[in-house]
Amino acid sequence: MTQRVIAHVDIDYFYAQAEELRKPELKGKPIAICMFSGRTEFSGAVATANYRARELGVHAGMPIAFAKKKSKELILIPADRAYYSEVSARVMDILRAHSDEFEQVGIDEAYLDITKKTQSSFVSARKIAQDAKAQVLEEEKLTCSVGVGPNKLIAKMASSFKKPAGLTIVAPAEVKDFLRAMRIADLHGIGPKTVEVLAEKKITTIPKLAQTPVANLQEWFGENKGLMIHEKALGEDDSAVEEKEKQQYSRIMTLKEDTSSPEKLFEESRALADELAKKSNENGVHFKTVSIMLISSKLEAVTRSKTLERPAQKEEEILATAKELFGQFFSEKPGFVVRRFGLRVSNFSQSAREKQKSIFDF
DNA sequence: GCGGAGATGGACC
DNA sequence: CTAACGGGTCCATCTCCGC
Numbered sequence: 001m002t003q004r005v006i007a008h009v010d011i012d013y014f015y016a017q018a019e020e021l022r023k024p025e026l027k028g029k030p031i032a033i034c035m036f037s038g039r040t041e042f043s044g045a046v047a048t049a050n051y052r053a054r055e056l057g058v059h060a061g062m063p064i065a066f067a068k069k070k071s072k073e074l075i076l077i078p079a080d081r082a083y084y085s086e087v088s089a090r091v092m093d094i095l096r097a098h099s100d101e102f103e104q105v106g107i108d109e110a111y112l113d114i115t116k117k118t119q120s121s122f123v124s125a126r127k128i129a130q131d132a133k134a135q136v137l138e139e140e141k142l143t144c145s146v147g148v149g150p151n152k153l154i155a156k157m158a159s160s161f162k163k164p165a166g167l168t169i170v171a172p173a174e175v176k177d178f179l180r181a182m183r184i185a186d187l188h189g190i191g192p193k194t195v196e197v198l199a200e201k202k203i204t205t206i207p208k209l210a211q212t213p214v215a216n217l218q219e220w221f222g223e224n225k226g227l228m229i230h231e232k233a234l235g236e237d238d239s240a241v242e243e244k245e246k247q248q249y250s251r252i253m254t255l256k257e258d259t260s261s262p263e264k265l266f267e268e269s270r271a272l273a274d275e276l277a278k279k280s281n282e283n284g285v286h287f288k289t290v291s292i293m294l295i296s297s298k299l300e301a302v303t304r305s306k307t308l309e310r311p312a313q314k315e316e317e318i319l320a321t322a323k324e325l326f327g328q329f330f331s332e333k334p335g336f337v338v339r340r341f342g343l344r345v346s347n348f349s350q351s352a353r354e355k356q357k358s359i360f361d362f
Numbered sequence: 363g364c365g366g367a368g369a370t371g372g373a374c375c
Numbered sequence: 376c377t378a379a380c381g382g383g384t385c386c387a388t389c390t391c392c393g394c
Contacts, residue, residue: 063380
């Protein structure tokens with residue numbers, strides 16, 4: 001097995017950097033890119049803050065009203081996803097050209113398999129990473145942070161090691177030392193809940209976690225997740241860098257006012273169903289399952305779904321199914337108060353590409 | 363026991 | 376004055392049910 005060389009590229013504070021790009025007067029000022037829910041003037045959350053805003057204690061995920069209180073100087077900018085998508089697509093094209101295999105993850109990051117290009121040399125990887133960063137800066141005026149490692153896990157952690165505009169190379173021999181300096185929460189895929197359970201077992205460092213028998217981890221977290229945690233603690237990850245087909249599309253919205261009325265939700269569903277139908281159409285997929293998602297003001301979430309007789313693609317099929325599901329749900333739980341709700345289509349029938357592939361799978 | 367369907371929850375950006 | 380809180384996606388797991 002050849003030694004893989006994987007890079008992870010993260011565009012620095014992407015939404016905010018993209019806004020600074022088209023409005024240079026914002027440079028040097030604290031800005032927060034916001035998702036306004038429209039419920040009240042400042043309800044919603046911060047999607048990204050630039051570094052000046054972070055110095056003031058403003059962070060992604062924070063309620064806008066809370067961020068605003070941190071500083072009078074803070075400039076609030078509504079998120080413009082269409083614009084960020086355009087910028088992102090151009091950056092991704094540049095990055096793709098520097099890779100053997102490419103995988104975009106979200107709007108602002110990507111993995112590059114550069115094993116062949118580097119002939120497994122981590123020295124040569126530095127040059128490629130520098131070239132890619134320089135080209136993105138030159139052509140799109142955006143800074144990125146890059147991490148290089150023997151797999152996706154280490155590359156991802158390396159890219160967050162030095163930000164912004166960082167470049168961190170972790171060669172195979174350095175993995176163990178690199179991990180020792182990290183916290184368990186820094187392991188990608190291990191979230192707060194997992195960290196908490198481990199803390200109860202007095203496991204608070206990565207070396208400690210690496211020594212913990214897999215059997216114990218599997219007992220606490222289940223077979224697959226236990227094994228996954230064990231491998232991450234050792235810095236192991238054999239997942240491939242490859243473009244993944246989307247498995248589902250969803251649209252969610254916050255209501256102006258809470259409701260328990262299935263009719264009201266059905267009315268609001270039109271816009272969401274329209275977008276989902278368009279998206280299915282654009283991508284040439286047919287869905288078999290339609291789901292509704294309801295979130296109460298106490299943040300309790302419920303989903304209900306239905307699988308159709310045959311694959312569908314039309315807005316009317318989404319709406320009719322959603323209507324049925326809303327009706328069923330509220331006859332069960334008439335008192336449920338909805339704050340946010342959404343629709344999802346999933347369970348796509350095979351795409352043309354997969355069909356091609358499966359012929360040769362034998 | 364197995365696969366599909368459905369529900370839930372964790373995780374990440 | 377206080378409390379305040381988005382949207383999109385993936386994945387694992389569990390349960391139920393028909394075979």
